[in-house]
Amino acid sequence: MHNRFDPTLTPGRSGTASMKWDGRKTKFGQEVLPLWVADMDFPAPPCVSRAIQERAEHPIYGYPFFSSEVKRAVCQWYENWHGWHVAMDQVSIMRGVVPALYTAVSALSNPGDGVIVMTPVYPHLLKAVEAHGRRLFASSLLETEQGYQVNWPELEKMMPRARLLLLCSPHNPVGRVWSQTELAYLIKLARQHDVVIVSDEVHGDLAYPSMGPHRPLGSLPGTETGVMTLLSAGKSFNIAGLELAIGVTTDAKLKRRFDEALRIGGLSEANLFALVAAEAGWRGAAPWLRELVDYLADTAQWLKGALHSAVPEIGYEPPEFGYLAWLDCRECGLDDSELQHRMVNVAGLGLNSGIDFGPGGEGFMRLNFGTSRSILMEAISRLQKAFERQDLGFQ
Ligand SMILES: Cc1ncc(COP(=O)(O)O)c(C=O)c1O
Numbered sequence: 039m040h041n042r043f044d045p046t047l048t049p050g051r052s053g054t055a056s057m058k059w060d061g062r063k064t065k066f067g068q069e070v071l072p073l074w075v076a077d078m079d080f081p082a083p084p085c086v087s088r089a090i091q092e093r094a095e096h097p098i099y100g101y102p103f104f105s106s107e108v109k110r111a112v113c114q115w116y117e118n119w120h121g122w123h124v125a126m127d128q129v130s131i132m133r134g135v136v137p138a139l140y141t142a143v144s145a146l147s148n149p150g151d152g153v154i155v156m157t158p159v160y161p162h163l164l165k166a167v168e169a170h171g172r173r174l175f176a177s178s179l180l181e182t183e184q185g186y187q188v189n190w191p192e193l194e195k196m197m198p199r200a201r202l203l204l205l206c207s208p209h210n211p212v213g214r215v216w217s218q219t220e221l222a223y224l225i226k227l228a229r230q231h232d233v234v235i236v237s238d239e240v241h242g243d244l245a246y247p248s249m250g251p252h253r254p255l256g257s258l259p260g261t262e263t264g265v266m267t268l269l270s271a272g273k274s275f276n277i278a279g280l281e282l283a284i285g286v287t288t289d290a291k292l293k294r295r296f297d298e299a300l301r302i303g304g305l306s307e308a309n310l311f312a313l314v315a316a317e318a319g320w321r322g323a324a325p326w327l328r329e330l331v332d333y334l335a336d337t338a339q340w341l342k343g344a345l346h347s348a349v350p351e352i353g354y355e356p357p358e359f360g361y362l363a364w365l366d367c368r369e370c371g372l373d374d375s376e377l378q379h380r381m382v383n384v385a386g387l388g389l390n391s392g393i394d395f396g397p398g399g400e401g402f403m404r405l406n407f408g409t410s411r412s413i414l415m416e417a418i419s420r421l422q423k424a425f426e427r428q429d430l431g432f433q
Contacts, residue, residue, distance in 0.1 A: 124256075156205070270282065352421070385421055
């Protein structure tokens with residue numbers, strides 16, 4: 039398939055200070071095929087690279103300014119991409135979604151307060167709670183025939199004792215784009231019990247259109263107060279290394295508390311090149327992103343057939359967004375350290391262990407398919423060899 043995501047057109051990443059490629063030996067102890075940390079092996083949109091190059095031509099790199107033009111570009115993006123009207127004075131800028139999560143926990147709850155997180159989940163949601171000495175209320179998502187679902191009875195029990203809920207929407211790593219009905223019920227529960235919701239929507243722009251739209255939490259009724267939506271261009275345009283995130287809330291009091299905490303933590307600014315790149319992407323990269331999302335949705339489906347015929351004992355349902363596959367390896371009959379050992383030392387693959395995502399991750403691995411099909415084919419052939427049935431004692 040010859041398109042802009044073809045490997046023959048994409049540059050190699052070794053030697054570019056890439057965590058995924060250059061950091062693989064440190065992480066896995068050897069030069070595995072890296073399918074772990076969540077960035078893609080595809081170049082950023084051309085308009086983004088061009089904007090960075092043009093700005094780099096000017097040799098003074100002093101402190102940047104979050105101008106009205108950039109704010110306008112953010113608001114226009116959310117209006118166009120998600121049909122969400124965001125006013126410029128509702129927008130805060132910060133150095134990344136991860137710093138924003140830690141800031142949210144410290145600013146919007148007190149030591150000892152209960153913070154709800156649904157697991158398995160992107161590890162920083164859990165770490166942010168623990169790092170600030172809050173009580174972690176981990177609610178395991180339910181595995182059903184229709185995919186992962188919120189455990190509503192458990193959540194209803196936790197809500198009266200909680201102060202804050204950190205939501206991952208869409209949900210990494212289980213691949214769900216929460217429906218409007220699910221989000222509306224969550225908002226209703228949170229309102230009833232005065233629980234603030236901070237919604238990490240870093241993958242929101244990458245929802246597959248065929249799976250129903252991603253609804254930014256702050257775009258829904260009932261979120262006028264007590265809701266902070268965290269957004270980013272990092273995953274959308276593959277510029278995570280530049281570090282920038284956006285917070286949106288209509289709750290002026292919440293915004294003041296959050297902005298003040300960001301300021302005290304030295305996090306209330308963004309990198310010069312991040313601003314330049316994100317603005318260029320928000321203004322000009324919608325056609326590129328549409329093409330990317332279609333390509334990823336296609337790869338997610340393709341992976342199902344390829345994995346099923348090569349390694350039928352590994353379960354996988356395509357996600358509803360992005361490039362993260364959640365592989366159910368429980369049928370392989372290995373414990374988590376044996377599983378990781380087999381992936382790294384037998385298959386030569388670097389995946390994320392499911393247990394790093396908290397309760398419910400046992401027996402799973404997360405595979406990043408934001409790379410070329412040729413790398414994925416190589417990965418599948420390695421998986422096939424490493425998980426041959428006789429190896430597992432099934433014969
Ligand atoms: C759910 C989620 N939140 C946040 C991040 C990281 O955000 P940032 O790079 O803006 O700190 C990731 C990266 O993988 C993620 O998956």
